[in-house]
Amino acid sequence: MIAFIVRRLLTGLVLLAAITTFGFTLLYLGGGDIARKILGESADAQTVAQKSHELGLDRPVLAQYGDWVAHAFSGDFGSSWFTGQTVSAAIFSRLSVTLSLVIGTVLVVAVVSVVLGVLAATKRGWIDKVAQLLAILGHAIPGFLFAVGLVLFFALTLGWFDPTGYVPFTEDPTGWVKTVTLPVIALALGGIANVTQQIRGAVIDALRNDYVRTLRSHGIPERRVILKHVLRNAAGPALAVLAVIFVGLLGGAVIVEQVFAIPGLGQVAVQATTQGDIPLVMGLLVATGVIVIVFNLLVDLAQGWLNPKVRLS
Amino acid sequence: MRFQKAAVAAVIAAGLALAGCGGGGGGNTGGAAKTAPSLVLGNIIPPQTFEARNLNWGNQSIYFQAVYDSLLKPSPNGKDVEANLATQWEYNADKTILTMKLREDVTFTDGTPFTAEVAAQNLLRFRDGTSPQRSKVVDMVNAAAKDKNTLEITLKQANPAFLIYLAQAAGMQESPAAFSKSDVQTNPVGSGPYTLNTGSTVVGTSYKFDKNPKYWNADAVKYDSLTINVYNDATSLLNALRGKQLDASAINDVSIIPQVKAAGFTDNGSSLNFAGLMLFDRAGQSNPALGKVEVRQAINYAVDRDAFLKAVGLGFGEVTGQVFREDSPAYDKSLNDKYKFDPAKAKDLLAKAGYPKGFELTIPTAPGFPKQMWPLLQQQLSDVGIKVSYVDVGQNIIPDLQSKKYGVSYFTLQRDANEWQLISNLLAPTATWNTFKYQDPKVDALIGKIRTAEGADRDAALKELNQYVVDQAWFAPWYTPTNFFVTNAKTKVELNQGNAWPNLWNITPKA
């Protein structure tokens, strides 16, 4: 078990190295005159050159990358070139925002999809039709269109929620609900569409298993058969989709954070990448890489917990 | 859509801020001792840094006016300055030595007292830093404390706009104890009316300030707390305004103005800038055709300014044909009609210049510019025979222009209220927006005259310069877009003719 985790983390480290090398190369190719971009058009050439030197941009790319790696290993990811904030502070202050969006969405997706998917699989009939319709709509409506629609209707017309911004839960729980609800719904639609279908299929598959009949033959109530046994066995495949969705949500958060002006990682990612804020983008690549690796590890551990066969092998 | 716009717009706007000049002193406005609880502002860019020696201006000015005091204060008219940390100032005869008397009752929020020595350090650090505004003070040879509250600044040559610079980024005063602190970029220590609340600030997105309880000029502080939120795109800004989340905001994208007004905001407008084609390559280095004055004039004739104001500027603004402001002595109303839309004349001029079949022209595009303009511009120029191809340079627009990659570009540039500032920004051989550093003996002579002349002589020289630049078609100005600063029912504002943002103390609660 521990060997498994250690091995996975080591692979993760190699993966991170590959990601950062790739990212660094890409950013340097597209960088252009970064010092000029930082200073804007009113700065004179001398100031630009001085800034370039200050940032070490006049050194060979390899040396710059080496520096970055050396510092990164000691936990120093530098400071943003465009806001002066240290990269770790920039990421940590925004991580909680994005994670509360993404985790909230995953929870909503999981709960709604399980309820809908199980109902659709066991009851069939109209609720199945509704689930199918939802799946089609979820696939057909681009998330950003849906988000804009939500703002127009629920925030601006009805005034139930805040159209923009983010209030931390610790500061004001009501404000948190008001700012987080619409983005979560916007993010969740596609996920619900997808996962509901998966759970429906997984439950139908699980229901076809012989042991379901045997469990029923023991007089175990239908509800218990489904909620305890069928769902447990359908959870494996469902979890696999959720893991895929989670990674997708990290990307989807970019657009939703733009629409709702939420200070999350996605917002900063778009800005940092387009500006060429290399320290910040590198930090973001590491952060998302770590999140994805850790999350996948957790999912695999959960898979092991759910499926005793995997656990032992 | 609008998302990317903000980023480039921010870069552009950051540089548009320069301000006027002039002498004079004066006290503070206001006088209400009572403060309103909070002010929430919307902005389109965050501050790049709070480190005083590297400060920028323009749309970022509002953050720095909150935490720092400058030596002088800019007047709303964009030309004059008022007393602030400096109470009195005078130039020597040849205007190369400036002596200032400074306040003695000011301490920074960390308890360090403000002195002439501190002011001298701040000025020199700014001159040697990497602020985009640094070129404004390159004329400064030295700054030194003559005594505890007397500061002496030595200039290489007279600079008619120097005082206004001391009312902007260059004049901001930071506690010397903060100079070497590691968090100096995000945790400013000044003597200003507010202090940055680093705990609830999200860098890049939302900046929270608390009232400085020990501020020396308590009357100037109107609010207990100040919040400035950054919106990357016009849609989310509009949503925030419609959702009543903001008291006031600068508006970058005028297309949302009707909705903002419908949401109950007042659209305070001023016309700081002009929009159009900048014909930078007047010597024809990048494209020989541009070296011909007839070609540049043909480009002026080819574009229907009224239609562009309507289609691109959405009707917010006035058509213009020159770069000087209406209130300037250089301004000549008749110049606006010099290149009245006339495709036939444009064709004639092209033929006369040796391009009867037209020529090919590459123009850079960037995500921040109005999208609907590109096909229209392409169409109108091709109607007279100029075949335009676009290159999308993304965020590199400014670096690419500065490195002479493109001879012609669309841009929106500031029409400074202070003529000297405008000249050193747009026309002088060293001007930032004379990207090809084009030099013309007649222009040089007129600029030399303007530097020293006063009164009617100066006015006449300005008029002649304007006339010459229009005749030579250095630009193809289309219209002056209106800059909007919107305020809700409980907030009032006095706009700043020298900057995109009003001064912080000019945003006040309505009685």
Add this chain to the structure above:
Amino acid sequence: MISPAHTTDPEIVVAPRDASKVSLFRRVLRNPLAVASMGFLAIAVITALFAHFLAPHDPNTAVIQNVLAPPNSENLLGADGAGRDVLSRLIFGAQFSLAGALVALLTSMIIGVSGGLLAGYFGKWIDTAWTWVISLMMALPTIIVLLAARAVVGPSLWLSMLIFGVMLSPAFFRLVYASVTAVRNELYVDAARVSGLGDGRIIAVHILSVVRAPIVIQSAIVGGIALAVQSGLEFLGLGDINVPTWGSMLSDGFTNLYTSPMLILWPALAIGLTLISLTLLANSLRDELERSNAPRKQRRKAKAPAATEAEAPSEIIRHEESGAPDGEVVLEVTNLSVGYPSPDGGLKKVVHDVSLTVRRGEVHGLVGESGSGKTQTAWSILRLLPEGGKIVGGSIHFQGRDLAKVSERDMQKIRGRSIAYIPQEPMSNLDPSFTIGSQLVEPMQIQLGISAKEAKERALSLLARVGIPHPERTFAAYPHEVSGGMAQRVLIAGAISCNPDLLIADEPTTALDVTVQAEVLDLLRDLQKEFRMAVVLVTHNFGVVADLCDRVSVMRLGRIVETGPTEPIFESPRHPYTQELLGAILSEAEPRGPLVTAGNSASPSPKGAVR
């Protein structure tokens, strides 16, 4: 199929090897929604192909007088913010948007399919390398890569779709990889290999054919994603102004949302309808694929009912009782009929007028070939017919109640408590996710209302009773950790745990090894005697019947053809079918004796094959 390294995408459907793909698409054509989707997609593709002829104007010609013009005779759908004809842009938008999506689709398909084939088929280092590259792609934030790439290569629709295609390739990779690893070691692939077929041909002929249909489905999904992301990128302002796409129209519409709200409608409709069509098409393809899969699955797992219509009912041959039957009647089935809905909306009967009586302490064998309706009869007594199955006639009297009529709620109380069930396949009838102990304890707690502790004690003693050597260890084990014979003993223990009055045993030994069969039969006999249970024993094995049953009913095509005490039927079978069945086993008995008379090998009684 599921390896821990590649968590299999549940969306993956492995095609049946024998299903004809040609007919799959033909069958899809019967689905009206699928036809409508394909119709719309066809229109879109034709529009895209012939945009030059269809569009009334050049899509990029800007007419300044027409800025935001409402629909008129010149511009049928009006003009956009730059005075360009909306209809023409919509038509050309189809061309560029679909072509862009196609670029992404083809890229991801080529990379994903070839990678999946290579990694799945050859394994070893190719597998490791590909798996690694794929996980790298999945860990990279797509949007950041696209933004950074745009900074490098500029705003090219084609290049960004190419890059997006690369980022999407895991979708195909995982699909193909899972399918290929599943079939790689199948016998027919081995056979092909042995017969000297090259790897290339094996991949082309045998493996590609397996994944072809799923790839088509995945393509519809991936194509949709590519189109959606393309418009999302344009929404973020990353479009190419020289290329008219639906996404750029959407973005233009957003800019003018308040002044000309109609501008957003057309591209949104075009994108939305295309996405809906692709989704519907993928869904119906998948449904069709599952449907063609289903019968196989059912036959294997659930024994789908066989057709039994044809034959006219003949007289049931009843053998006389040797003496007056003793013991109370526990179960009395009268004229039971079971039916399933047929595709044409009618009802297909699989059990006709079956009647049987079982008394306390009596073992009643139901014998017949597969598809004879014996299992259906057994399940209907438990009221556990597969989905769709219904008792359409007759009654099942048990303890004074008609089970055909009691509520599901009451039935739950009867199942397990009064009627127990022993299934055929021991391994698939235990829930793999729970320990054996918890599966034994759960019904006891529910049915007997005893405490967890008491239930555990009882479960342990039951395990000991059914002959499990280390009850504690087995109690804590998961099903996959015990052998088939052990599992069957566990199931038997579970069945008798609540002292049922009636035990339904559905081929309880068929899936077991020969030696184990005998032990299990012994156990069953002992338990039956000990608890004096009534037993309905479903089997096709006359040896088992001879060994255990007091009475026997022979079933054929859903009907009982001959019934009576075991001995007379064995001695003088009268129905030709019974004779045939008995003849078959007796002739087989010579060389493979133990297999048929399974019980006897373990209990060498002098009774012999026929009692």
